[in-house]
Amino acid sequence: MKIPKSHPRFVSLNIREKIVSGYNNGLVAKEGLLAHGRGEAFDYLIGERTMRSARTAINAAAVTLLTAKNSVISVNGNIAALCPKEIIQLAKITKSKIEVNLFYHNEDRKKKIVKHLKNAGAKQVLGTNPRSNRKIIGIDSPRRIIDKDGIFAADVLIPLEDGDRTQALKNAGKTIITFDLNPLSRTAQTADITIVDNVIRGMRLLISACKKAKTKKVSFNNRKALASAISEIKNNLKRRATLA
Ligand code: PTJ
Numbered sequence: 001m002k003i004p005k006s007h008p009r010f011v012s013l014n015i016r017e018k019i020v021s022g023y024n025n026g027l028v029a030k031e032g033l034l035a036h037g038r039g040e041a042f043d044y045l046i047g048e049r050t051m052r053s054a055r056t057a058i059n060a061a062a063v064t065l066l067t068a069k070n071s072v073i074s075v076n077g078n079i080a081a082l083c084p085k086e087i088i089q090l091a092k093i094t095k096s097k098i099e100v101n102l103f104y105h106n107e108d109r110k111k112k113i114v115k116h117l118k119n120a121g122a123k124q125v126l127g128t129n130p131r132s133n134r135k136i137i138g139i140d141s142p143r144r145i146i147d148k149d150g151i152f153a154a155d156v157l158i159p160l161e162d163g164d165r166t167q168a169l170k171n172a173g174k175t176i177i178t179f180d181l182n183p184l185s186r187t188a189q190t191a192d193i194t195i196v197d198n199v200i201r202g203m204r205l206l207i208s209a210c211k212k213a214k215t216k217k218v219s220f221n222n223r224k225a226l227a228s229a230i231s232e233i234k235n236n237l238k239r240r241a242t243l244a
Pocket residue numbers: 028029031032033034035036037038039040042076077078082101102103104105160161162163179180181182185197198199200
């Protein structure tokens with residue numbers, strides 16, 4: 001559906017259309033539509049803008065990615081549909097690999113995502129060679145299958161995630177940077193750096209932060225950053241409550 005520019009919810013509805021066309025093109029799982037709806041609700045609560053706490057997390061993520069030895073961007077159906085160009089730009093700037101790794105396992109969808117990323121300019125996309133398969137210990141879903149040259153060997157990972165895998169990947173010694181609009185999710189709470197922002201806005205900001213970042217270690221406390229994110233949401237709601 002073409003959304004008229006004059007519509008007061010033009011930006012949000014356009015993002016929704018990207019997910020719906022991703023579903024129609026076989027990139028997004030049915031469940032991905034629900035996950036997106038959950039994200040929309042949280043985006044509403046944060047005021048559909050990048051919060052100060054997210055900017056701090058983005059700067060820490062940029063330094064962490066630029067100082068990583070072997071960083072990997074783990075791509076699912078939703079992020080492939082929402083920001084293929086940004087995935088490729090981020091991979092280029094940070095010399096990261098790209099791997100497709102799905103929660104709702106489906107070989108056909110995986111192939112479509114790889115093709116979609118290659119059409120958008122990706123040179124190499126890992127995750128489809130059965131001879132490179134390795135397993136993450138401590139996880140039972142098909143998502144445990146990872147590429148030996150990608151997630152298996154990575155020191156820093158940047159996915160739109162599920163909670164179980166974040167803990168298992170942390171147990172395997174990896175640093176996890178994640179985007180999650182829900183600061184209360186298990187992924188958000190378990191990751192090392194959680195960017196509480198819509199990937200659509202956050203990926204662009206992360207790319208420009210990587211262009212500017214000095215490769216100097218930063219101190220970042222995810223618990224504190226999440227507490228600030230929750231405070232910012234609370235203050236936003238309080239402001240709305242007094243204006244209502
Ligand atoms: O393509 P697959 O098979 O790998 O499946 C992908 C989904 C997203 C369906 C799968 O990983 C899943 O079920 O995820 P969850 O457990 O629903 O978690 C998705 C999280 O992403 C939720 O906490 C949402 O709030 C958050 N989220 C949704 N849309 C966005 C988002 N965070 C940032 N930006 C968004 N646009």
